[in-house]
Amino acid sequence: MFLSRRSIRASSSLLSTAARSTRNASSLVYIEHKDGKLNDSVLHAVTAAKQVKGDLNAIIIGTEEEVGKVTEEVKRIDGFSKIYTASSPDYAHGLAEAITPVLTKFLDSSNPTTHLFSAHTAVNKDLFPRLSGSLNVSMIADIISLSHTDGPQEETVFKRPIYAGNAILEIKTTKEKDRVRVVTVRTTAFDKATLGEGNGAEVVQVEAVGSSSPTKHLSEELTISSRPDLSSAPRVVSGGRALKSAEQFNGVMEPLADSLSAAIGASRAAVDAGYADNSLQVGQTGKVVAPELYMAVGISGAIQHLAGMKESKMIVAINKDPDAPIFQVADHGLVADLFTAVPELTEKIKAAKA
Ligand SMILES: Cc1cc2nc3c(=O)[nH]c(=O)nc-3n(C[C@H](O)[C@H](O)[C@H](O)COP(=O)(O)OP(=O)(O)OC[C@H]3O[C@@H](n4cnc5c(N)ncnc54)[C@H](O)[C@@H]3O)c2cc1C
Numbered sequence: 001m002f003l004s005r006r007s008i009r010a011s012s013s014l015l016s017t018a019a020r021s022t023r024n025a026s027s028l029v030y031i032e033h034k035d036g037k038l039n040d041s042v043l044h045a046v047t048a049a050k051q052v053k054g055d056l057n058a059i060i061i062g063t064e065e066e067v068g069k070v071t072e073e074v075k076r077i078d079g080f081s082k083i084y085t086a087s088s089p090d091y092a093h094g095l096a097e098a099i100t101p102v103l104t105k106f107l108d109s110s111n112p113t114t115h116l117f118s119a120h121t122a123v124n125k126d127l128f129p130r131l132s133g134s135l136n137v138s139m140i141a142d143i144i145s146l147s148h149t150d151g152p153q154e155e156t157v158f159k160r161p162i163y164a165g166n167a168i169l170e171i172k173t174t175k176e177k178d179r180v181r182v183v184t185v186r187t188t189a190f191d192k193a194t195l196g197e198g199n200g201a202e203v204v205q206v207e208a209v210g211s212s213s214p215t216k217h218l219s220e221e222l223t224i225s226s227r228p229d230l231s232s233a234p235r236v237v238s239g240g241r242a243l244k245s246a247e248q249f250n251g252v253m254e255p256l257a258d259s260l261s262a263a264i265g266a267s268r269a270a271v272d273a274g275y276a277d278n279s280l281q282v283g284q285t286g287k288v289v290a291p292e293l294y295m296a297v298g299i300s301g302a303i304q305h306l307a308g309m310k311e312s313k314m315i316v317a318i319n320k321d322p323d324a325p326i327f328q329v330a331d332h333g334l335v336a337d338l339f340t341a342v343p344e345l346t347e348k349i350k351a352a353k354a
Helices: 005-022 041-049 064-074 089-094 096-107 122-135 246-260 268-272 338-353
Strands: 026-030 055-062 082-087 115-119 139-143 145-149 155-162 167-174 181-185 202-205 235-239 263-266 293-297 314-319 332-335
Touching (some): 026 041, 041 115, 055 064, 055 089, 055 096, 064 082, 089 096, 096 122, 115 122, 122 139, 122 181, 155 181, 235 246, 246 263, 246 293
Parallel strands (some): 026 055, 055 082, 082 202, 115 181, 139 181, 235 293, 293 314, 314 332
Antiparallel strands (some): 145 155, 155 167
16 A cells, blocks of 8 residues: 555554553653662652552663662562563663663553653763653653643643752643653652562563664773762761862861761862862752751852752751851851861760760
8 A cells, every 4th residue: 555655644643642542641660770789769769650640660771680680679669560671781881872772662662651750860861861852752850749640631740940949840741742751850859669578570571672873881980989879868068169178178078077977068169179079069060969967068058059958857057157148048057167167066076976
C-alpha cells in the first residue's frame, strides 16, 4: 500500500494518540548507581514516584556486573512491582550519550510508564534533558512537590523553585500532552524511601540498544574525602570569603567540622577565590542541602547562597556585621569576629563531648 507523506503523518499521529490514551498512570524510577552501588539519592525519588497512582517500577542500566549488584539492592526497596534491567559494556560509566537510546526505546514502547523519576543530581542533570529532547517531551526539573489525579482527566501538578527560590512555579501536565513526564526531584524536599525486605519485585530484562555517539569515557578524577557527603550530611559548616585564604579556611573550618562530625561547605566567593574546592559550593549554582544543622561562617547570605541552604532545620550564623542578610534566616546568630569566635566555639564543643 502506498501512503503519501501526509497520510503517514496522519496515521502516526493517530497511533501516538491511541498509544497515549491507553497508557495507564504509573511511575518508573531510573536507578542511578556508581560502579554497581546504588546512589542514595534514588531513595528520595522513590518517595516522590510513590505519589503517582498506579504501578511503581524501576529501571537499572549498566554493565552486567553492575546491574546484578544494584538489582539486589533495589529488590530491598518497598513498592516496586517490576525491576527492568538493560546491560551492555557500552553502559559502563553511565554516559548520557550511551544511556539515552535504550531509555528512549523503552519509554516509546507500548505502555512502560507515564512518569519517569530520578534525583536532581549531576548525572541526571546531564541525562534527563537529553532524554526529554530525544522523546520530544518537556523536562520537569528539580521538583519540590507533586500531586497526581488519576481517571479520565488524569493530571499531575508539579512545583519547582525558580529565581533562586524566590518564586515557585506550578506545572500542570496531562498524559494527553506529555506521554511521559520526565522529572528530576530535589532530594531535600522528599524523605528517603526505606530499604527493607522489598516486596518480591519481578526482574524483567530489556533489550540493550547501542549508541552511535562518538563520546567516550577517558578518565575521572575524584575528590576523595573522609568527611560525610555534603549533600546528605546531617551537619554542615560552611565558610565564606571572610576566611581570606585557603590556609585560613582549612585552619578554621576543619577543626570546627571535626568537632561536629560535619561536612564542609563554602560560598561561591570562597570557591572562586580558591579557598575551597568547587565541589563544596552551596547555593543556586552549587549543591542544595537541608541538614539538621547548617553553620554559616563569614558568609553574607546572598540570595544565591540562601537558595542552597535555607531549608536547613537549624541555621547558625557567625558574622561581624549585625546587618548581614544571613541573620534574617538564622535561628541563632553570633555577631563576632570569626577568627576568635570559631576556635573558641570549637574548643567548647570538644570539651562538652569529652
Ligand atoms: C548567577 C549567580 C549564581 C550564584 N551562585 C552562588 C552559589 O551557588 N553559592 C553562593 O554562595 N553564591 C553564589 N553566587 C554569589 C553570591 O551572589 C555572593 O556573591 C556570594 O554568595 C558571597 O559570598 P560570601 O558571603 O562568602 O562573601 P561576601 O558577600 O563578601 O560576604 C562575606 C561576609 O563575611 C563577613 N565577614 C568579613 N570578615 C569577617 C570576620 N573576620 N568575621 C566574621 N564575619 C566576617 C562580612 O560581614 C560579610 O557578611 C551567585 C551569584 C550569581 C550572580
